[in-house]
Amino acid sequence: MDHEPSGPIASLMRELGKLPGIGPKTAERLTHHLLAAPRGRVYALADALRAIKDSIRQCRQCCQPTENELCDICSDPRRDGSVICVVEQPRDVAALERTATYRGLYHVLHGRLAPLDNIGPEQLTIDRLVQRLRAGGVQEVIMATNPTLEGDGTALYLSSLLAPMGVRVTRLARGLPSGSGLEFANSQMLVDALEGRRSF
C-alpha cells in the first residue's frame, strides 16, 4: 500500500491544486502550513471564501463584483458619469484604479469575444452596456480590453456597435512599455510605437 494522506488532508490538497498557478507541490506545502496554522486563521480563510459567494453580486450598472446594488465607484458622486471605460475583467478595474488617474466609470464585460470557445456577445454584459448608453449622459466609451487578438476583436465589435449611438469611442494607446528598453520590445510593440508616435 502506498501511503496517501487520509480524507480531509487529501481533499484540501486537491481543492488548492485546482487554483491557477498552484501545482501539486505548492498545494502540499500550503496544506501542511494550514495544518499547523491556528484554527482561527484557517476558519477566517474558509469564511472569507464563503462570503465572496454568499454576499457578492454584480453591480447593477457596471457589472463588477460588489456587496451592494451599486458598486463603490458607480455610487461615488465624484466620479464622471460621462465616460465609461470598458474592461474584460474586474481585476482590470483594480489595475486602472491603482493608477489614480481615471475618474470616470467602468463597464466589466466578464470576458471577451472568443468564437473558438463559443463565447459570443450574449455571453458578455454587452446588453447592459448598450442600455447604459441608451439611458443617456455618456459622451465617451474607452475600450480597455486586453491588447490581444481576442481583446482587439471585442473592442472592434463594440466600437461598430456603439458608434451609431452618437458616442465617442476611443481605445487605450499602444507603444513601448515604460521602464523597459527598446531591445526587449517585440516587433508589434515597435510597430505600435512607430505608428503612434507623437510630436515633441
Place this chain on the structure above:
Amino acid sequence: MDHEPSGPIASLMRELGKLPGIGPKTAERLTHHLLAAPRGRVYALADALRAIKDSIRQCRQCCQPTENELCDICSDPRRDGSVICVVEQPRDVAALERTATYRGLYHVLHGRLAPLDNIGPEQLTIDRLVQRLRAGGVQEVIMATNPTLEGDGTALYLSSLLAPMGVRVTRLARGLPSGSGLEFANSQMLVDALEGRRSF
C-alpha cells in the same frame, strides 16, 4: 477617494496573502479567480479548510496528522515496527513515503530544537518518542531531521538521549544530490561526499 474592493473581497485577499509564498499580487489574482469560479468549488475549498481543523488530530503514536486515533501508517500491519524514522514535519513523511522505499514507522517532532526561537525539547514530541522506545520492540531510530544547523543539533540531542536506551541510532547519508553536477555542489556537499565515500 481611492477605490478599494469592498468588505468580503478585501478580506479574502488579506487572508490569502497570509499564506506562505502568496504575495499581494497572487492573492488578488486568486481572489478574482475565485469570484468567477462556480459556487460549489469555492464551498468545497472552504469546507476542506474547516475539515482539517475540525477532524484532523495527531496520531497517538507517531504524531502525524490523521483523522483517526492511529494514522494509516501506524495502523498498517505490513509496516515494520522495529524501525522509527524521526522527522521534523508531516511533509517530510510525505516526501519519504513518495520514495516507496522505507517500510518502517515514523515519528514527527513538529519542529526542531531552536534555542534562539525558544524552542526546547518540551515544545517537540520528544516525550512521546521516548515512551515509544520504553514500550519496547524498537531496534533502530533513523534521524531524518533536515541537514541544517538546527536539524543536526536536534539529531545530536536525540541521539545522546536515546543511545542509553539500547537502540541503534542512525542518520540519513549526506553527499552529492543525485542528478546534479559537481560544479553545482557547495563545499559542505563535497566535504560530506568525500567523508562518506564508499568502496566499489
